[in-house]
Amino acid sequence: MPDPVALVPLDRLGTMLPTGVMTPLGEIMVALMKGSPVAFPARCPHKEESLRHAVLMEDRIICPHHHYEFLFPDGTCRNARRCGNLVIETLEVRDGHCYIRVDALNRVVRGH
Numbered sequence: 001m002p003d004p005v006a007l008v009p010l011d012r013l014g015t016m017l018p019t020g021v022m023t024p025l026g027e028i029m030v031a032l033m034k035g036s037p038v039a040f041p042a043r044c045p046h047k048e049e050s051l052r053h054a055v056l057m058e059d060r061i062i063c064p065h066h067h068y069e070f071l072f073p074d075g076t077c078r079n080a081r082r083c084g085n086l087v088i089e090t091l092e093v094r095d096g097h098c099y100i101r102v103d104a105l106n107r108v109v110r111g112h
């Protein structure tokens, strides 16, 4: 596996909904948050439900299932008594394409 791992063209990233990307280690979500390309897990740390339809606000990612909110950039859960934080990793951009380092990809896929 190359390091970093190529993901998607920057112009494919949304600011309202994440894009699911299958990597060699598993599926992750990618999106633009405050103009920065980021990756986060495909499953919510609360009950492992899919984040494919998560809502992106300027400073938070909202899970569609129980509406827990994870703050950008550190993934702090605003409902922390019931849930861990969401791993959020900033992506590298080269020639209009997004890349993620293998160590960061491991954290995103593991969810911690």
Ligand code: FES
Pocket (backbone or CB within 6 Å): 044, 045, 046, 047, 048, 049, 063, 064, 065, 066, 067, 068
């Ligand atoms: S599964 Fe995401 S908030 Fe419950």
